[in-house]
Amino acid sequence: MKKINIGIVGYGVVGSSVVKILDKDREIITQKSGLDINVKKVYTRNWNRKLFYPIDDSKKAKTVDEIINDKDIDIVVEVAGGIEFPYHLITQAIKNRKNIVTANKALLAEKGKDIFSLAQKYDVRIGFEAAVAGGIPIIKALREGLVANDISKIYGILNGTTNYILTSMYTEGKSFEQALKEAQEKGYAEADPTLDINGTDAAHKISILASLSFGGFVDFSQVYVEGIDKIDTLDIELGRELGYTLKLLAIAKSHGEEVEIRVNPTFLPSWHPLSKVDGVFNAVMVEGNNVGETMFYGRGAGGLPTASAVISDIVCIGKSIANNLGRDLEITSMDWKHKDLTLTKVKDFYTRYYVRFTVPDITGILAKIASVFAKYNISIAAVIQKEKILKLQKETKEKVVPLVILTHTASENNIQLAIKEIVSNKYSVENPVIIRVEDEE
Amino acid sequence: MKKINIGIVGYGVVGSSVVKILDKDREIITQKSGLDINVKKVYTRNWNRKLFYPIDDSKKAKTVDEIINDKDIDIVVEVAGGIEFPYHLITQAIKNRKNIVTANKALLAEKGKDIFSLAQKYDVRIGFEAAVAGGIPIIKALREGLVANDISKIYGILNGTTNYILTSMYTEGKSFEQALKEAQEKGYAEADPTLDINGTDAAHKISILASLSFGGFVDFSQVYVEGIDKIDTLDIELGRELGYTLKLLAIAKSHGEEVEIRVNPTFLPSWHPLSKVDGVFNAVMVEGNNVGETMFYGRGAGGLPTASAVISDIVCIGKSIANNLGRDLEITSMDWKHKDLTLTKVKDFYTRYYVRFTVPDITGILAKIASVFAKYNISIAAVIQKEKILKLQKETKEKVVPLVILTHTASENNIQLAIKEIVSNKYSVENPVIIRVEDEE
Numbered sequence: 001m002k003k004i005n006i007g008i009v010g011y012g013v014v015g016s017s018v019v020k021i022l023d024k025d026r027e028i029i030t031q032k033s034g035l036d037i038n039v040k041k042v043y044t045r046n047w048n049r050k051l052f053y054p055i056d057d058s059k060k061a062k063t064v065d066e067i068i069n070d071k072d073i074d075i076v077v078e079v080a081g082g083i084e085f086p087y088h089l090i091t092q093a094i095k096n097r098k099n100i101v102t103a104n105k106a107l108l109a110e111k112g113k114d115i116f117s118l119a120q121k122y123d124v125r126i127g128f129e130a131a132v133a134g135g136i137p138i139i140k141a142l143r144e145g146l147v148a149n150d151i152s153k154i155y156g157i158l159n160g161t162t163n164y165i166l167t168s169m170y171t172e173g174k175s176f177e178q179a180l181k182e183a184q185e186k187g188y189a190e191a192d193p194t195l196d197i198n199g200t201d202a203a204h205k206i207s208i209l210a211s212l213s214f215g216g217f218v219d220f221s222q223v224y225v226e227g228i229d230k231i232d233t234l235d236i237e238l239g240r241e242l243g244y245t246l247k248l249l250a251i252a253k254s255h256g257e258e259v260e261i262r263v264n265p266t267f268l269p270s271w272h273p274l275s276k277v278d279g280v281f282n283a284v285m286v287e288g289n290n291v292g293e294t295m296f297y298g299r300g301a302g303g304l305p306t307a308s309a310v311i312s313d314i315v316c317i318g319k320s321i322a323n324n325l326g327r328d329l330e331i332t333s334m335d336w337k338h339k340d341l342t343l344t345k346v347k348d349f350y351t352r353y354y355v356r357f358t359v360p361d362i363t364g365i366l367a368k369i370a371s372v373f374a375k376y377n378i379s380i381a382a383v384i385q386k387e388k389i390l391k392l393q394k395e396t397k398e399k400v401v402p403l404v405i406l407t408h409t410a411s412e413n414n415i416q417l418a419i420k421e422i423v424s425n426k427y428s429v430e431n432p433v434i435i436r437v438e439d440e441e
Numbered sequence: 442m443k444k445i446n447i448g449i450v451g452y453g454v455v456g457s458s459v460v461k462i463l464d465k466d467r468e469i470i471t472q473k474s475g476l477d478i479n480v481k482k483v484y485t486r487n488w489n490r491k492l493f494y495p496i497d498d499s500k501k502a503k504t505v506d507e508i509i510n511d512k513d514i515d516i517v518v519e520v521a522g523g524i525e526f527p528y529h530l531i532t533q534a535i536k537n538r539k540n541i542v543t544a545n546k547a548l549l550a551e552k553g554k555d556i557f558s559l560a561q562k563y564d565v566r567i568g569f570e571a572a573v574a575g576g577i578p579i580i581k582a583l584r585e586g587l588v589a590n591d592i593s594k595i596y597g598i599l600n601g602t603t604n605y606i607l608t609s610m611y612t613e614g615k616s617f618e619q620a621l622k623e624a625q626e627k628g629y630a631e632a633d634p635t636l637d638i639n640g641t642d643a644a645h646k647i648s649i650l651a652s653l654s655f656g657g658f659v660d661f662s663q664v665y666v667e668g669i670d671k672i673d674t675l676d677i678e679l680g681r682e683l684g685y686t687l688k689l690l691a692i693a694k695s696h697g698e699e700v701e702i703r704v705n706p707t708f709l710p711s712w713h714p715l716s717k718v719d720g721v722f723n724a725v726m727v728e729g730n731n732v733g734e735t736m737f738y739g740r741g742a743g744g745l746p747t748a749s750a751v752i753s754d755i756v757c758i759g760k761s762i763a764n765n766l767g768r769d770l771e772i773t774s775m776d777w778k779h780k781d782l783t784l785t786k787v788k789d790f791y792t793r794y795y796v797r798f799t800v801p802d803i804t805g806i807l808a809k810i811a812s813v814f815a816k817y818n819i820s821i822a823a824v825i826q827k828e829k830i831l832k833l834q835k836e837t838k839e840k841v842v843p844l845v846i847l848t849h850t851a852s853e854n855n856i857q858l859a860i861k862e863i864v865s866n867k868y869s870v871e872n873p874v875i876i877r878v879e880d881e882e
């Protein structure tokens with residue numbers, strides 16, 4: 001049986017779970033894989049902090065160089081996080097002809113082009129199953145299982161923290177702040193949850209999925225990202241009345257030469273499978289021209305689920321190594337079309353919209369707003385005007401009510417122009433809330 | 442670029458879809474896989490019938506031997522169906538050191554041990570992604586993506602025909618016969634739907650999944666199989682009142698030394714993700730010790746989805762061939778524990794039950810039935826006794842009503858003993874309807 005030596009960089013939640021599984025489930029993994037996976041060395045910044053899982057002193061490396069320069073180490077597993085440090089160590093390791101396994105979506109989304117090109121040059125593989133949707137084997141499904149498909153759309157719930165928050169806002173009527181606090185108390189949100197809440201984490205993941213699906217690298221700075229921090233419980237309630245559930249959706253759609261990639265709070269109809277994905281669970285839907293619609297669901301984070309994905313990469317790359325192969329077995333590279341993706345501009349988005357205006361409670365205002373929509377060719381699908389939820393306008397003490405308009409498919413450009421006109425005409429006394437809607441027509 | 446020559450046996454729904462995709466999506470498949478997949482020959486029984494997709498005369502083989510004896514053919518794709526014919530051709534092809542890709546779950550469930558052992562001996566691979574759940578890459582997920590997991594339970598909706606029928610019974614109140622007829626008219630059920638309706642097809646599939654999950658071959662004749670042909674709309678209605686949806690579930694659970702494998706109509710609570718899987722869709726849930734709960738959802742049948750899976754196998758095995766490898770890359774063999782699975786006996790099943798008795802409409806009968814249940818240690822969770830749905834007993838013209846008892850977890854043996862006693866005491870005037878329930882306690 002071939003022995004595969006791995007070196008692990010970063011010994012936190014994920015790193016220690018990798019070591020734990022390789023210990024406790026050694027027999028089963030060996031039986032299934034035919035490989036003897038040996039953790040040769042682990043490096044982490046500070047060995048004096050409390051470890052989640054014990055490790056023999058002889059395996060503790062004092063510098064990262066002890067790992068990347070070790071001739072016996074076949075695979076370097078990067079589970080430290082961040083960007084600068086892992087970028088440096090991974091590029092060095094690649095130059096030393098180490099294969100890489102990483103859970104680091106931020107790094108791959110922002111520096112992927114460099115790293116994958118370097119891996120190509122040095123004929124090593126990069127495994128990143130753990131970087132997207134934790135334990136769900138979506139990367140393998142896209143690269144191999146669905147290889148015979150032209151993918152038109154891939155979208156899903158890719159961040160467990162925000163899904164937990166939105167679920168508790170929806171089911172328990174909590175405010176965003178309350179729900180976030182509870183998520184932090186339960187360990188479902190980091191002390192600094194910024195990258196989750198503002199949509200960046202989901203955007204990193206959908207960028208990686210878009211590359212694999214559409215065959216080119218993504219300029220991450222061009223990806224449209226909107227978080228959930230400004231979501232008001234009122235919109236969740238009004239959406240529910242229209243039959244919708246609010247989710248933070250990460251979406252990538254092909255439009256021939258262009259690809260639309262965006263992360264934004266999204267209303268989904270209640271028949272939609274993703275509308276039922278609650279709490280910390282993740283799910284990804286893939287639409288392929290031959291397979292039709294498929295969905296992959298499971299735990300998108302947590303030490304053990306993420307380590308499950310890390311180890312599946314170690315095993316697959318280990319098989320290459322055991323057969324003295326470099327990248328020969330790789331199916332579906334990140335840039336299989338050999339050109340970067342051209343992203344659709346925001347003004348060219350074309351979808352359905354939920355727009356909540358705050359209007360003076362006087363007759364005729366709906367007609368005025370509707371006529372502006374008509375002017376910009378935006379067709380209205382439904383309206384909710386509430387008498388009940390009254391509040392007084394701050395300055396004038398005039399009564400104002402929420403007026404919700406659900407549109408048919410419209411262009412973002414027209415929506416923005418219409419709203420600008422409505423606001424400048426003071427038909428809406430506050431800036432309207434705009435939420436995109438994924439629903440069939 | 443390496444050329445992979447394939448020979449296809451069987452040119453019906455699946456076979457012609459394989460050729461169609463390899464034609465129309467050639468560029469994308471080549472770009473992703475780095476392989477040039479060439480359909481060298483196709484054999485089918487009768488070239489004079491109307492073909493679903495045209496094929497060049499030069500590729501039409503007159504005998505199956507033209508394919509299995511062709512030195513240039515690397516992979517034989519068996520999409521003919523049946524058992525005797527494919528068994529013969531596949532074993533011959535293996536002896537000629539051909540790799541095999543097949544969609545034939547019946548063959549693998551009933552003769553898998555022979556075939557996989559022979560493949561081992563001749564160092565060739567067998568791809569069977571298409572044999573279970575059509576286009577959903579569940580085989581790859583189990584073998585590779587979830588390799589680092591000890592799987593405790595795998596279950597799902599594995600037959601689209603029966604799911605279509607049960608969905609239309611549930612949502613439209615159709616009888617079994619009406620729903621089947623409609624399914625046939627829409628092409629979702631074969632002219633002879635026996636193997637679907639009686640549960641055999643789902644049993645074939647769950648046996649294959651059980652082997653991969655638990656690491657041993659299954660004696661298919663020992664698998665417990667119950668179909669949907671006796672399902673009464675009344676039970677679907679009464680189940681709905683209890684919050685349940687009826688699905689034909691295929692289940693494999695590990696109990697340490699034993700594995701419980703069964704296919705039976707099953708009530709699922711409405712919160713369960715599988716209860717929402719409607720129409721011809723399939724879905725599989727896998728519970729792993731590290732990954733937790735995952736679900737895979739998509740089209741379980743149809744030419745293009747199934748061919749999508751066939752081609753993914755061709756690509757993966759093609760990579761082995763391109764690198765002059767035999768079975769070296771295989772992860773998770775069907776018998777990775779190197780012993781056959783021991784199946785749990787029916788009397789040792791331990792689950793929750795829905796039992797509908799038909800009782801005379803007189804007071805005291807519930808108490809009598811309940812006391813028999815108590816005698817056999819069966820604890821009752823809920824009761825529905827309907828005044829409304831009255832009918833007259835055939836012989837005595839006495840009024841009878843349905844009495845439904847939902848139990849907590851109980852042993853099958855005790856349930857059978859209790860029911861025998863209840864029937865012999867004539868507390869129920871008809872044989873009760875027993876439906877297993879998968880629900881938490």
Ligand SMILES: NC(=O)c1ccc[n+]([C@@H]2O[C@H](COP(=O)([O-])OP(=O)(O)OC[C@H]3O[C@@H](n4cnc5c(N)ncnc54)[C@H](OP(=O)(O)O)[C@@H]3O)[C@@H](O)[C@H]2O)c1
Nearest residue numbers: 010011012013014044045079080081085103104301302306
């Ligand atoms: N946790 C999840 O559920 C999950 C899921 C999917 C992907 N990921 C990804 O997996 C990676 C690791 O996540 P995690 O949750 O395991 O994080 P974590 O618990 O914070 O662990 C990171 C470990 O790496 C060490 N480290 C960080 N920067 C270092 C540096 N510059 N030099 C040396 N050691 C350094 C940390 O040391 P200190 O203890 O000294 O800080 C810590 O031991 C991240 O890229 C994350 O995005 C995590």
Ligand SMILES: NC(=O)c1ccc[n+]([C@@H]2O[C@H](COP(=O)([O-])OP(=O)(O)OC[C@H]3O[C@@H](n4cnc5c(N)ncnc54)[C@H](OP(=O)(O)O)[C@@H]3O)[C@@H](O)[C@H]2O)c1
Nearest residue numbers: 451452453454455485486520521522526544545742743747
């Ligand atoms: N259809 C699906 O959605 C689906 C999904 C998953 C798996 N599968 C499996 O895929 C296999 C093929 O299914 P299918 O739907 O493509 O069936 P099909 O449409 O009936 O096609 C089978 C083809 O094989 C030919 N054939 C059958 N027995 C033969 C024999 N003894 N000698 C020569 N040719 C023979 C048939 O010839 P004739 O036309 O002369 O009968 C026909 O062309 C089966 O194992 C099935 O279980 C099918």
